[in-house]
Amino acid sequence: TAAPVTVTLTGAGGQIGYALLFRIASGQLLGPDVPIRLRMLEIPGGLAAAEGTALELQDSAFPLLHSVEVTDDVTRAFDGTNVALLVGARPRGPGMERGDLLEANGQIFGPQGAAINAGAADDVRVVVVGNPANTNALIASAHAPDVPAERFTALTRLDQNRAVGLLAARLEVPVGSISDLTIWGNHSATQYPDVFHARSGATPIVDLVDERWLSDEFIPRVAKRGAEIIAVRGGSSVASAANATIDHVFDWVNGTGESWTSAAIVSDGSYGVPAGLISSFPVRSVDGAWQIVQGLEINAFSRARIDASVAELIEEQSAVRALGLL
Numbered sequence: 001t002a003a004p005v006t007v008t009l010t011g012a013g014g015q016i017g018y019a020l021l022f023r024i025a026s027g028q029l030l031g032p033d034v035p036i037r038l039r040m041l042e043i044p045g046g047l048a049a050a051e052g053t054a055l056e057l058q059d060s061a062f063p064l065l066h067s068v069e070v071t072d073d074v075t076r077a078f079d080g081t082n083v084a085l086l087v088g089a090r091p092r093g094p095g096m097e098r099g100d101l102l103e104a105n106g107q108i109f110g111p112q113g114a115a116i117n118a119g120a121a122d123d124v125r126v127v128v129v130g131n132p133a134n135t136n137a138l139i140a141s142a143h144a145p146d147v148p149a150e151r152f153t154a155l156t157r158l159d160q161n162r163a164v165g166l167l168a169a170r171l172e173v174p175v176g177s178i179s180d181l182t183i184w185g186n187h188s189a190t191q192y193p194d195v196f197h198a199r200s201g202a203t204p205i206v207d208l209v210d211e212r213w214l215s216d217e218f219i220p221r222v223a224k225r226g227a228e229i230i231a232v233r234g235g236s237s238v239a240s241a242a243n244a245t246i247d248h249v250f251d252w253v254n255g256t257g258e259s260w261t262s263a264a265i266v267s268d269g270s271y272g273v274p275a276g277l278i279s280s281f282p283v284r285s286v287d288g289a290w291q292i293v294q295g296l297e298i299n300a301f302s303r304a305r306i307d308a309s310v311a312e313l314i315e316e317q318s319a320v321r322a323l324g325l326l
């Protein structure tokens, strides 16, 4: 067996935390032969829920789970961490403006970035799930100047999986036959699910669907799927969000094949996305690092939608900069 890997989960007493922890401990996050040391970070009000979950983890007798620690100490939580799953965030409360939300989350992700900078392992990988995920990741990265910016990512894999699932249902094909779909931009309603390079088996998706369906049904449905889940289920996406987090980290660590996936990673200026923004791209994981898939032709339909989502990211960046959070 491999050496134990330290995994830190924030928001460990919350819903996504509950859906994630048992899958992490069972080996689905990193692989079936990688022992795990778990650190569960909560705020004082969430500690009891996290401690209860820790008891259930013990009661599951997972062979790979070497240790479990629950804490509300940020420094301790990230000490030596190899994989940091930043799920806990401040939700938008009644009457809260966007600036208030960014500010409240800045107070969480700034200190967490600083603690990662101070104590995490040299190979630390970070994925931000807590919303607004891209900008929270940007704030954390800005507070971790010694950690390469490439190690701070935000989750758009749930959007990717939603898009693949909806497409497979529409075409009545297995999910596994769909490849090379891309989520661009922000994990928000402006995100752009791009099927222009995607295929079902060997057939281009654009030969199977018309543009009207794409623009009037598919794209808005993917972008608003979170709201649809809330309306139907009476609560936000939980298990699917945990599942996507597992997919993101597993692929990052273990690599992707020829086909690509999507993740929000720091831009190097590719596809006209300003360098330094954390934006979703088509990505492959090679030798443990995300690489942006290069050379894709972007048509006018896609260009306008990518630009709109990136414009929103630029606005969020300006807002947090004005608040002194970067």
Ligand code: NAX
Residues within 6 Å of the ligand: 010, 011, 012, 013, 014, 015, 016, 017, 041, 042, 043, 045, 046, 087, 088, 089, 090, 091, 108, 128, 129, 130, 131, 133, 155, 156, 158, 159, 187, 236, 237, 238, 241
């Ligand atoms: P919950 O409210 O159930 O859990 C959040 C937990 O985080 C709470 O237990 C809270 O005490 C804790 N927390 C708050 N501040 C913390 C801090 N500073 N340090 C440690 N823990 C802290 O929410 P849940 O349903 O689990 O969702 C968590 C986050 O995921 C939300 O921000 C939500 O918006 C976001 N989502 C992101 C998705 C994505 O695809 N990127 C999809 C699902 C989800 O909506």
